[in-house]
Amino acid sequence: MRIGVPKEIKIHEYRVGMTPPAVREAVHHGHEVLVQKGAGFGIGLFDEQYVAAGARIADTAAEIFAAADMIVKVKEPQTAEWKMLREGQILFTYLHLAPDPEQARGLLDSGCVAIAYETVTDSRGGLPLLAPMSEVAGRMSIQAGAHCLEIAQGGRGMLLGGVPGVPAAKVVILGGGVSGTNAARMAMGLEAHVTVIDLNLHRLYELDMQFGPSLNTIYSTVDAIEESVLGADLVIGAVLVPGAAAPKLVTEDMVKRMKKGSVLVDIAIDQGGCFATSHATTHADPTYVMHDVVHYCVANMPGAVARTSTFALNNATLPFTLALADKGYKEALLGNPHLMAGLNIHKGQLTYKAVSDALGVDYRDAKTVLAA
Missing domain, CATH: 3.40.50.720 (NAD(P)-binding Rossmann-like Domain)
Known part of the structure; x- marks a missing residue:
């Protein structure tokens, strides 16, 4: 051929x-x-x-x-x-x-x-050709989010991990799959306060066993998402329905009520995004501010590395x-x-x-x- x-x-x-x-x-x-x-x-x-x-x-x-x-x-x-x-x-x-x-x-x-x-799938129900880029995007989402939290980028002016005597940033990750797990690993490594929200109780159990008490795991409901997002400094959208459009888990009303200068990073933007206020951006112009919230929605995040x-x-x-x-x-x-x-x-x-x-x-x- x-x-x-x-x-x-x-x-x-x-x-x-x-x-x-x-x-x-x-x-x-x-x-x-x-x-x-x-x-x-x-x-x-x-x-x-x-x-x-x-x-x-x-x-x-x-x-x-x-x-x-x-x-x-x-x-x-x-x-x-x-x-x-x-x-x-x-x-x-x-x-x-x-x-x-x-x-x-x-x-x-x-x-x-x-x-x-x-x-493309595998025998374990995974997506083997998406997984490598999901790993990259998950890890990148935290460094991108940390950068966006800087005041010059429109963020709250927070260091993700804080310093002694000053609270760390609150990171909420929607989705505990490959991207979400890698995002959690990076955020925890930077000593942020990390919460993962997912519908799959078995997956939440696995994450709890993998990371221990340093990671908060919460079952996904509208109430749980709303409460967590409104209190977050950085929200990572890492939900995936294979081949389908991503569900809009964060409404525009939630975004309006988030803290000024908080950050949304939408890994799911390739599938339409999981935030109601998301639209695709590029590495040349990666962010925009809507309702005083910084949005990072680059549609080919792994292309940066x-x-x-x-x-x-x-x-x-x-x-x-x-x-x-x-x-x-x-x-x-x-x-x-x-x-x-x-x-x-x-x-x-x-x-x-x-x-x-x-x-x-x-x-x-x-x-x-x-x-x-």
Whole structure:
């Protein structure tokens, strides 16, 4: 199979779909890899390294999209990219379609086969291709939130961990999954006062056993969220419904009643955000203030630490990339129900129910579509 790796074009996105070691592995499996010139330059992965790994360098994205059987990316395709996709071409990347009807329509119209990293599952019910970036985003959320609490950023002028004789900041984390757990670990390491709120009692038990009395765990109700958010200095939104739009757990009324200069960091913004006042921002302009509350809602947070993120992501995606290339997408998907869960769009048909529910677009079962 001919695999294409274009340079990411989303603003301040320096990650790349395949590293030189991943390319070498694909070439070792007998595949051809085309990498766009300068695709990894921003994180110190140079064209010479890709050539040494066996890749062929293409000058433009148009060359990549025209020649490749499968496109391997990081971020969802931008408008210029989805217009270059063709019928039957495989797209393997993050999609986050639920809050993005325009992209969904573009991919449906292209006739491509779109497989989303964020909905591929594993035998334990986890999301193995989302987990590495969730780890990064969770850890980053605390350093971003701590920075936003500084007075020059519009924050309350608080040091997250306080100092002897002065109380630490109160950090509330909505969601105890991968992102939330990593956020809690970082916040506790900085000696903040940390509370995690989640609907899953078993998960709260696991967190309690993992972190002990230093972490407060609370079962999620409207009352619990409201009380905790109103008392918080920093709130991390780390909720996830796989493939679906994030639930709006914090209302605009709650935001209005929060303390002046408090901070919201919305990790769930890729799926539409879990704060009613959230809208996506960029690394170039990461924050805005609404109702005297600082909002950090960068839609590709791990892109800020692009080298770490790229290698972590490649470790997770490479086995699936090779399976798609070695077997062809139909055999690979039909032979692996966890990879099958990643199929969101197949030749003009939407095949992921949570996206269908969010967008109001007709849905067809992935297995049925592939078997036809």
